[in-house]
Each structure stands twice: as structure tokens, then as C-alpha cells.
Amino acid sequence: xxxxxSCLSSIxxxxxxxxxxxxxxxxxIIAPHFSATRFKPWPIVENFLxxxxxxxxxxxxxxxxxxxxxxNPNIFIFGSDRSQNLIGIASKQRHHEALVADALDLPHPCxxxxxxxxxxxxxxxxxxERRVEAIKSILSTLKPITGNKSETGGxxxxxxxxxxxxxxxxxxxxxxxxxxxVPWVMRKNFAAHQTEQTYQRYYHLYRQGELDKDVSxxxxxxxxxxxxxxxxxxxxQTKVQG
Amino acid sequence: xKLLTANFISCPVRTCKTSPTSFPxxxxxxxxxxxxxxxxxxxxxxxxxxxxxxxxxxxxSAGELGFTExxxxxxxxxxxxxxxxxRIWELLVQTHVVTGKMxxxxxxxxxxxxxxxxxxxxxxxxx
Numbered sequence: 001x002x003x004x005x006s007c008l009s010s011i012x013x014x015x016x017x018x019x020x021x022x023x024x025x026x027x028x029i030i031a032p033h034f035s036a037t038r039f040k041p042w043p044i045v046e047n048f049l050x051x052x053x054x055x056x057x058x059x060x061x062x063x064x065x066x067x068x069x070x071x072n073p074n075i076f077i078f079g080s081d082r083s084q085n086l087i088g089i090a091s092k093q094r095h096h097e098a099l100v101a102d103a104l105d106l107p108h109p110c111x112x113x114x115x116x117x118x119x120x121x122x123x124x125x126x127x128x129e130r131r132v133e134a135i136k137s138i139l140s141t142l143k144p145i146t147g148n149k150s151e152t153g154g155x156x157x158x159x160x161x162x163x164x165x166x167x168x169x170x171x172x173x174x175x176x177x178x179x180x181x182v183p184w185v186m187r188k189n190f191a192a193h194q195t196e197q198t199y200q201r202y203y204h205l206y207r208q209g210e211l212d213k214d215v216s217x218x219x220x221x222x223x224x225x226x227x228x229x230x231x232x233x234x235x236x237q238t239k240v241q242g
Numbered sequence: 243x244k245l246l247t248a249n250f251i252s253c254p255v256r257t258c259k260t261s262p263t264s265f266p267x268x269x270x271x272x273x274x275x276x277x278x279x280x281x282x283x284x285x286x287x288x289x290x291x292x293x294x295x296x297x298x299x300x301x302x303s304a305g306e307l308g309f310t311e312x313x314x315x316x317x318x319x320x321x322x323x324x325x326x327x328x329r330i331w332e333l334l335v336q337t338h339v340v341t342g343k344m345x346x347x348x349x350x351x352x353x354x355x356x357x358x359x360x361x362x363x364x365x366x367x368x369x
Contacts, residue, residue, distance in 0.1 A: 016369070053290055054284070054286045054287045054289075054290040055286070055287050055288065055289065055290015055291035055292070055293075055294065056290065056291075056294075057250060057291065057294050074284065074286065074287050074290070075287075076246065076287075076291065076335075078247055078250055078251075080362075082363070084359075084361070087359055088357075088359070091357075091358060091359050094277060094279075094280025094281065095280060095281055095335075097243065097244060097246075097247040098359060099243075099247075099251075099359065099360050099361075099362060100359060100360070100361040100362060100363055101254065101361075101362040101363065102254070102362075102363060102364070102369075104369075105254040105255070105256065105362070105364055105369060106254060107251050107252060107253065107254040107353075107360075107362035108250060108251060108252060109250065109251075109252040109265050110259065112250060112294070113250075114294075
């Protein structure tokens, strides 16, 4: 049984204002409670970040509370998120940096970064066009592959929530609706006025193969992709444009 | 915000991306603080990050904060003295802008820094 609701809204999906209402505002409110539940790094992300040599520089796009910043103290991560409240929490990782920014308008020069991660972020964009734009935005920051040698290029790791998660408590499968509101029940001790409150976040649940297609529509190259614990992931690179 | 970070920041306005004057952003009205405990010195990490820096931009940013002692040429290789490396580390990652602004040389938009956190969200007309 799916606990999610259909996405009834007075604002059209596929717009920035839809995401402001049904994603950004919600995270801003639930930030302290959300952060308290997000502390364990996922193994594939942890291994990815540990694989870069000392002095490597990279981005965590949609870094939330910055839980991945603690993984490797020999690299530098510039984390960004739309939520000022989550960035306030992430800024306590003093070795790294936390910035308030939008994934579609990143404040970074092109082609300078060894790596990027974007974990559980792209599924909050409310149209395929905007999801592809977000992936393009991430790819543009990476050092591009030169001379067909993949080791010359930066790598990005992207995670999105999967539609296929029959065994999870959400219980979705390949026949479920892909665009959903997912409830966040804010516990009493985190809520204003000490009463439990429920907030709805918009998600696009990714179907098998869909992330790889979005990456390729964004002009990226998928080096590795797979499924881990209710999520699809892809490790991607980009080539010199032109 | 660290001086290191400023070396990896440019104006988020799309029409500024192709303009060479959108990098680096220029510091204005900054208050600084030092945080040696948050970033203990690591020679290995510094030698790794040095080749990744845009040195001229770093000298510009450092100068705007009142630090003018960085050499014209980027120090590279194992021959660089330990004292020089430690001073670069202090400037790069232990010196923080606590409050201030970063200004784009192309569109002149000013991005604020408060409590050490820079905000690069754009107003609607610049998206």
C-alpha cells in the first residue's frame, strides 16, 4: 500500500514555484527533525568519496545537513542547498564549506571539479526537462574527459528514489504512480506548538533505466549505474563540448 | 567562507558564466575570523590542492581581504619551504569571512555572507 497522495496543487508542476511550495518550504520547516534522522552515510557514497586523492575538490549539490562532509577529511567539499536552515546545520562541518544556492544556478565555475555528489535531490524537480537541466548543471562543473581517457575527467554520483521498492515501508512497485506527495510527520518535540504535524513533499520516483536516460539526455556518460536500497544511482562523466 | 572557497565560486547568473569578469567574485565590507581548530594543517592535502587553484584569482581575493604577501608565481613541488606552505594553509582554509559581500564584476550583483554562510540564491528577475 502506498502512503503517498496524488499531487493536488493550485500551482502547475514543472515550475520553480511548484518546487518552492512543495519541496523547499517543507524542508525549511522540517530541517531540524529531518537532520536528526540523517546521520548514516550510505556505503556507495562513502566509498565514492573515499576514492579521491588528498587535495581533491568537489561539490555536494543538495547537501542537506552535510552528512557526507565528514567522510573524507583529506578532500574539500563545497556543499550547497536551497534550505538555509539545513545549510546552517551543514556549516558545522568546519573543514568544508556550506553555501545556500540553487542546483539550476550553481555559483561555481565550469570544468574545475574532481567530483560531485547529488544524493536524493534530482527527484525533487517536477518535470523531466527540469531534472535533465539539473543534471546538465552538475555535469558542467566537472573536469571533462580529454582524449578519450576517462581518468582525466571528474566524476559525479547521482542518487534518486526508486519506484521499484515493493519491500520498503512505502511499498511502491513498477505499477505505482511516479509523481507523488510523500508525507513527513514532524514529531511533537520538533514542531511549533508541540503538536504533531504532517507535511507533504513532492517526489518523482525513478523507474528502472530512467536515470541513465536523463543523464544521456543531459549529454553525460554513465560509467556505472545500479540499484541500492530503494534508490537508483549512476556515476557519470562529461566530455569536452564542441 | 574560506578564501579557498572563493577560488571555486563564480557568479550564478547564467549570462555571467561566459564572462571572464564573473570570476573571482570580489570581496567587499568583510569581517574576518580565524579558525585553526576546524582545519588542522595537512601538508599532503595542501600539496594536492595547490595544482587545482587559480593562483591569480587567489591573489586578487587575498588582496581584497588585506593579505598581499602571496608570491606572484604559484609555489609548486616538494621544494617549497614548510613555512611558506603553512602560511598558505592559514590563508586558504583557516581564515574565514564571517560577514561581508561578494560582488560580480560583470553584473555587479552583491551576494551576502552572514554568520560565515554565503547566499547565492537569485532574485526572480535574474533567474
